[in-house]
Amino acid sequence: MKNYLILFSLFVSVFMMANINLPAIFTDNMVLQRNAEVVIWGSASPKEEITLKADFLDKEYKTVAGNDATFKFIIPTGKEGGPYKISLKGYNEVVLNNVMLGEVWLLSGQSNMEMSASWGIKDGDMEVSKANHPNIRFFSVPKLSSEFPQNNLYGNWQICTPETMKNFSAIGYFFAQKLQENLKNVPIGLIASAWGGSAAELWTPKEVFEANPLILDNYKKIKPSEYYPSQIAGAYNAMIYPLNDFKMKGILWYQGETNTGNPDGYKDLLASMIASWRKAKADNLPFYIIQIAGYTGWSDTTVRIKNAQRIVAQSTENSGLVVTSDLDKTDDIHPKNKKPVGIRMANLVLKNNYGFVNGLVESPAHKNVDFKENKTILQFDFAEGLHFKNKSSELFEVAGNDGIFHKAKAVLKGNQIILHTDAVAKPVEVRYAWSNVAIPDVYNKAELPLSSFTTENLK
Template sequence: MRSFKNRFLFVLILAAGVANTAMAKVSLPTFFTDNMVLQQKSSVPFFGTSSAATVKITTSWDKKSYSATTKNGAWQVELATPKFGGPYTITINDGDNLVLKNILIGEVWLCSGQSNMEMPLEGWGKIKNYKEEIKNANYPEIRIIQANHVDSAVPLETLSVQNGGWQVCSPATIAEFSSTAYFFARKVYKEKHIPIGLIHSSWGGTVAEAWTSAGALNTMHDFDDVLKGMATGPDKNELQKKFDAEIKVWNAELEKADKGMQGTTAVFAAANYNDSAWKTMKLPNFWEFDALVGFDGVAWFRKTITLPESFAGKDAELEFYADDDDKIWVNGTYIGATSGYTVQRHYTIPGNVLKKGENTITIRVFDGTGGGGIYGSPDDMFLKSGSQKVSLAGDWKYAVGIDRKDLRPAPYLPQGQNRPSALYNAMIHPLLKYKLAGVIWYQGESNADRAQQYQTLFPLLISDWRAKFGNKDLPFYYVQLANYMQVKDQPGTSAWAELRDAQLKTLKVPNTGMAVITDIGEARDIHPKNKQEVGERLARIALAKTYGVKIEYSGPMYVSHKQTNNIITLEFKDNTGLKTADGKALKGFEIAGDDQKFYWADVKIENGKIVVSSAKVAKPVAVRYNWADNPQGNLTNASGLPASLFRTDSWPGITDGNK
């Protein structure tokens, strides 16, 4: 009897073990999926979780098996990857088999920054020739993975991704992906024919400190108060409570000061309001490029359109883009509001609001800083009912509600994605074990008003990432800000120039490279459409510095200067074939004496050097080049690539001391 019981107990234990094994389910990070790319010739951490005691991993490229013991449910092995190739499989067995298929071994690049890195081929981006580019995007050995927008006060272990993980680059997958990253990969692939994996983790409108770890930021002390608030609940809640109270008061002050409002009534939106005295502006168009140069605040727009009877009584869709926040009324009826400058507006106009004949649309736009108004292409602005579409592009009446300079400064609390370390925590930290070939970065617009601080912050970010990824030599290639905003007739100050200067200074950090694009920006669009050239210029740097390809990747770079009597002579590296890009006279150079007053300079090329002078400056001491928001300098070399801005002086800038 005892023997039977023992055998019965043994069978139960064995059955429980089998059931336990069958129930074991391996779980992998979101970036270990079919179609992924692993870094070639590396020891690659491969890890996950399981309820089983051991996990067996087999790689098809070498038919090697690895055994991992789970600890607290987690396991990890180091996979030895060969020279590039594939496709391969990885089999993970913890009682059940999980097979990852169509894996390539190649080069993995992390692509990060703000909206110009995020800008997709189609979607809100609509880059140059986007339809043709999407149609031709058949590169099965380029693989892409897209991180979701997530922020966090503490480091996360899981990366939130779109589309279930890695995808094969094709016309069906590329449209909403980073255009700069894609064109970078395409250029490298065409030159090297090595599989390329792109991890895209960026977020429009974000600041560099959000992408830097709290530990690194603590070394510069500019963000201590906010970091303290993020780290400790009571402090954070107290800061938030204080900010909420202050911004509520400020918004009330804004509404009260807005000429278009009387209490809670939008008088400028009334159906019978007389706007005959208002001026006219063509939309879509950033107001900085029309009559409201340098304006931040509230502006109201009104347009009366004539609709056919077929629109009456039917719901209609109204679409446009606005920067930053808007509210809309139709025939005096409030329709809704939207916030965010990259968000396309989609409003449904109820059928009982529209009528046959004249209808008046009123849009109130608030812009806090930078470009403002209603922007995009004429095709982006329309009213649609069924198959009928009425364009809203053209002349609109406008009036200023309130100029922000007439208000006290708004309260500020870094929130959400722009809290220091918040994006590093959620969108970089989960990736730290993923082996990379390098990083490409396009960011800076959101830090332009703190350009002097960026001289410390940006190199800190680079060293921080290198330390966290465990590679002190990790290549880090970035884009200098494009030319943007109005062209100025005379030399002057510029926060954007100071930010570009901070980016230039960062080249002192080893294993970095900078793509200069001040020749392909757009005065009226902070998101220039020619992302093909941006990506290819980054790729040129990578090909030359990472992959050893003999390719020109830099325009002239200022090295030193010498003052003799009334002239200053400038020396450059990458000075072979100094010339102008357009075959015309050199421009963009300005010169000053001890009074720090700059004048446009007379410039000539002599023996690979630039000689600068001005009849207005008897004893020059300083030269600047392309020192403007939208510089027009045309210096290049045999490569045809533009020279970076530079200055020979160290005089105080307009962003000095800004925190």
């Protein structure tokens, strides 16, 4: 009996010591950001010495777990490549296989970011059948909400196959496919953390609301739903915060539909959310916004969300906007034509963040307005080859001091548009495509549409 007790005691001691644990973001098949200093962290027994080895490293790294039972390695990754093996050894050993070094992007927002080929996207069956890309990897964050920031989440990295692509973000997949085509098969890792129906407030850290009473007041107007929580910062705490130490190249954001019910303050909310994410990661990450499309089931407050997204993208450093209003009819809350959205986003990223010169890849963007007597003169960025889709535009309006807008005749003069209407003797405001269901009719030579905009001073 004494011998059995000794053996049992030894077994328990070994079991208690064999406790290197890694967060779920570190699994087989993962992608680590290339050419970077990346963090690998986890938990172990206090004072446990841990050794990290990897095929792409020229030396071993050692650390000792702290008295809080956590450890952290900061290691260089170097250029793209793989597959590699990473091992962490202490009292036990954890081995990660088929690890790639490449480009890592986070995808977040609501259902149109979450939407996969299995939802019935355009040409979905054909795209699924071709989705064999072993150097594209997916990580899907499950829907989780928490009152407090969490240290871990669930999930695992998967290789892109027809079976895995079918249930992953379609926009994300097409984005990765285009990136890889231009980056010559550099591995791409996509982390999808999205929740259909979620308001932007759900993705914003609590301290933003504490610092801005107006944002907090707007949050209180969110109506509860049986499909998503309305808990302040709930998704951020459970679905973004655990990823803050994981090195990424950038972030793609497609959200705003739920906030159409209360558009006041969305501009400040989105800008504050972006700043808070960057601060938490201590990295001025590229942050790209996909503008929501129109939908006949929404009120015309929708266009105010689109305008807010435009302003934030234009005024935020290291950001950009993808306009989508021209790609589908307005009768579907989940537009099916996802491939052009992913490609437009990839083209922006390739130009801005990878130095590829692929011609004009930006939509025309409102830059400046001059009011001269009864005429309005508009200037635009990215306006090369500016033209009207139907030989004329029916979507411009101007207003005088009375604030009443009237349809205006638009005339192209080079890369400028000049507006006039006899109904307004002295215009002071102008807007374009100011309707939930307006389909753009102004494009540049790349056939990219002009976003809705207004010069009104809206919240």
